[in-house]
Amino acid sequence: MKSKLSFLLLSLLFYHYANAQTAPGFKELLDSAMVRDADLKAQQTRNKLTVLDQHKLKDVYLPTLEVSGMASYLNATARVISPELNLQPFLNIPEGKYNNNINVSGFSGLAKADAKMLLYSGGKVRQLNKALEEKRQSENILLEKTSDEVAAVISRAYDQLALVHQSKKVLDEAKRRLDANRKTADKALGYGLITPYDHKKIELAQATLDSKMAEYEGKKELLLTQLEVLTGIDKERLRLIEPVLVPVALPAPQKTIDQRAEIRALDHGINASGFKIKAEQTWWIPKVQLMAASYYIGLYGARVKSSDNIIPPIPAIGYPGRKLDWKPTNLNIFPMLTAGVGFKWEIFDGREGKHAIETARIDRELLQNQKYDAMRKLTLNQANNQSNYNIANSQIALKKKEKEMANNALVQAEKEFRYGMSKSTQLIEAENDLEAAELDYQNAIFNQRRAAVEVMRSTQELDITKLY
Incomplete structure (x- = not known):
């Protein structure tokens, strides 16, 4: 058991060591950047609100149960104008004389x-649910745009x-x-073939x-x-990267x-706004709801008492009358049920x-105008990117030719300097020209790759496998 555990630990250590000594590929850089990108994470978090709204909308058909209660001191007085007991037929008492509190x-x-x-919402919930589904799809599509932007940043x-x-x-x-050439200049200076000034020119060039x-x-x-900030990969591993610039040959766009x-x-x-209009148009349709309640009332x-006699006096028989004074232990009403x-x-x-319908229609019109404007701008952007790509391709051929010419000029200048037929100034100029031509050639490839990325993004066809 110990030997197996030791072998497992050694394997893990070897894996981490080997991983630490390996240069990360572009895919690893891109995947790490996707996980860490703040804009992408914020957008994904905001999209969760739409999913939550969908769940909330589905839950409106679930029953709700509310329990409430109250305890208080009650003191109420009612004025009663009509007598509770009419003895007129028997005792000849005048009617309407028995006002009482x-x-x-x-x-x-x-x-x-x-x-x-809720049993029926008039169709509003169904239409709002469709609108939210369209909104969710719209937000998920925008994640593609943000992902392409992250890929473009890492690629650059x-x-x-x-x-x-x-x-x-x-x-x-x-x-x-x-x-x-410095060694050649040292010998030439010793033989008096060049001046100290010419020799200093070589030192200045160095x-x-x-x-x-x-x-x-x-x-x-x-x-x-x-790259370390964008990907979170240790800088020591990033130092192992030795990328090479290669021109990109783009196929014809498929989209x-x-x-x-x-x-x-x-x-x-726009589809979501259409469903929102339909939802608002249900304002006049009756909404149906099932209700039930249970009550408990206690005192x-x-x-319970009266201010005057509730039973009037009867002089004929010597009855003095009687007030109401009732002290029940408690009064309870339960259960009292209602349902319907x-x-x-x-x-x-x-x-x-x-007004809500008109507001939804205006929102849809605004989105339609945005689409029209976006189509115009994106069409122009595609034409501009394609033009930049074509120009970048021609620049590569031009800079390659300039590099070849500068290299031939330097070879000739070195021969002439070696045999004392030219000064160090001409050699240094030829050296600088070749250096500039080689750097311009690399810059031309870099610009061509950037133009290729933008051409692919013009039609949402950014494919990293075509670049790396």
Whole structure:
């Protein structure tokens, strides 16, 4: 058992060590950036609100149960004008002489359980649910746009790192040539073939090259820091990346502007507004609800009394009359049940329903205008990106030719300098021209790749596998 555990621990350590010593590929960089991107996470979090609204809308048909209660002191007086007991037929007492005040006092208690359930909403809930589904699809499509933006940012940073890496190779090659030419200059100076001034020119060129090397290190550190922030991958692993810039050959687009995330999201938004209009148009349809309630009413320490006789006096038999003074221990009413079906029909609502319909129609019109404007701008954007890509391709051919010419010129300048037929100034100019031509060629490839990314994004066809 111990040997198996030791083997497992060693395997894990070896895996982490090997992983730490391996340069991350572009896919790992992109996946890590997708997980960490703040805009993408915020958008995904906001989309959860729409899903929650869908659940809330479905739950309106669930029954609700509410329990309430109250305890208080009751003191109420009622004035009774008509007599409770009419003895006129027997005792010849005048009618209407028995005004009385009945007082009820004591501690009261009330408890109520109330249940409700929506049976029919007039079709409004169904239409609102369709509108929310369209809204959810629109938000999910916009996630594609945000994901493409993240991919474009990582791709740019990765290619910038490749450009800096290629620049380092150009500078290293220039340094190698300058070191060789420095030895030739030292010999030429010893033989008196060149002046000390010409020799200083070589030294100045080397110092300039050292300055460019320092600038390269600064740019590289900045790019590594950017990638570390975007992906969360340790900078030491990022240093192992050795990317190479290669021109991108794009196939013909398979999609149109209509497939852009913005357009598809607006289409779903327009559909959602259509369902919202239908939902608002149900304002006049009756809504039906099932209701049930149970009550408990109690009166404790009660006293019911009257201010005057409730039974008038009878002089003929010597009866003095009698007031009401009743002290029951408690009074309880339970259960008191009610149940039934109720409806609500708004025949005239002060035109609120019509105003809500017009508001929903205006919202749909605004979305339609946004789609029209977006189509125009995206069409122009696609044409501009395609033009930039074509120009970038032609620039690669041009810069490649310039690099070949600069390389031939440097070879010729080195031969002439070696045999004392030219000064160091001409050699340094040729060296600078080749260095600039090589860097321009790498920049041309970088620009072409950036243009290719934008062309693919024009029709929502960004495919990283075509780039790396």
